[in-house]
Amino acid sequence: MVEHRRLVEMHCIRSRRTRPSSWSAGLAAAFMLVACSMTTQARRDAQFRRELDDARINQPLAEVWPVVLHLLADHGYQLVGRDRLVVGAPPAARYKRLTAGGFETGKTDHGLVLETMTDASGVRYRAEGRDLDGKACQVRFTAIRLTGSSPSEERSRNLDLELELVRRLDPEQAKRIVHVADAVK
Numbered sequence: 665m666v667e668h669r670r671l672v673e674m675h676c677i678r679s680r681r682t683r684p685s686s687w688s689a690g691l692a693a694a695f696m697l698v699a700c701s702m703t704t705q706a707r708r709d710a711q712f713r714r715e716l717d718d719a720r721i722n723q724p725l726a727e728v729w730p731v732v733l734h735l736l737a738d739h740g741y742q743l744v745g746r747d748r749l750v751v752g753a754p755p756a757a758r759y760k761r762l763t764a765g766g767f768e769t770g771k772t773d774h775g776l777v778l779e780t781m782t783d784a785s786g787v788r789y790r791a792e793g794r795d796l797d798g799k800a801c802q803v804r805f806t807a808i809r810l811t812g813s814s815p816s817e818e819r820s821r822n823l824d825l826e827l828e829l830v831r832r833l834d835p836e837q838a839k840r841i842v843h844v845a846d847a848v849k
Contacts, residue, residue, distance in 0.1 A: 704849065712845035716826050719841060721833050725775050725793045725801035728833060732791050732803055733769075733778075735829055741780040741789050744768045756781070775801065779808070786810035789822070803829055 721728055730750055737743060737751040745768030748755060766781040766788055775793040782788040790806040805825040809818045831838035 708845050708848045711848045712823060712827075712841070713821075715841040715844055716823055716830075719826075719830055719837060720796060720800045720802060721830065722800050723833060724798060725795045728801055728803065728829075729769065729776055729793055731832055732793065732829065735825065735832065736780055736789055736791065739825070741783065742766070743780055744778070747778060782810065789825075790819075805829075 733743060733747050733750050737753065742748075742756065743751060743753065744756070744766040747768045766779040769776050769778045772792070775795045777790065777792045779791075780789045786809055788808050790808055791803060792806070793801055793803045795801050803826065805822040807820050807822050809820075810816060811818050827838060827841065830841065
């Protein structure tokens, strides 16, 4: 009887030792699966960025810019100055013009640029349009977030807004961009 109890105890001890290792193997497999999917997502994101880098909107920048203004306004970003009139927004209150930053569309060496007012969450958008040959253009959207640390701003390109702009102007090109990025394994 004592021998039987000792065998049962030994089996329980061995079972407890093997359970964590099988659990560890399952955890390791799950970790590998997550790591693989993150790597795949990173490759898709990189391809998506490359596709948008190469995307040309086959319309003059002057024709595309009002669509840029409407896109920003549709997403709730407050435009500045004359840009507000283009989208049918009333002039901003004087105090807001002084405190919320941003600037209306201006010319650059290669095209047009604007910055929206800073919203309640401390974000404003910069849109930069580049004229490619008078017949085509590219537009980049950059989110500018105010931070409490140095540097006081953090900038990140917003690929979703860029894709939405392409989708509004050239739906077939937008479908191709998404298809190519989604095909990445």
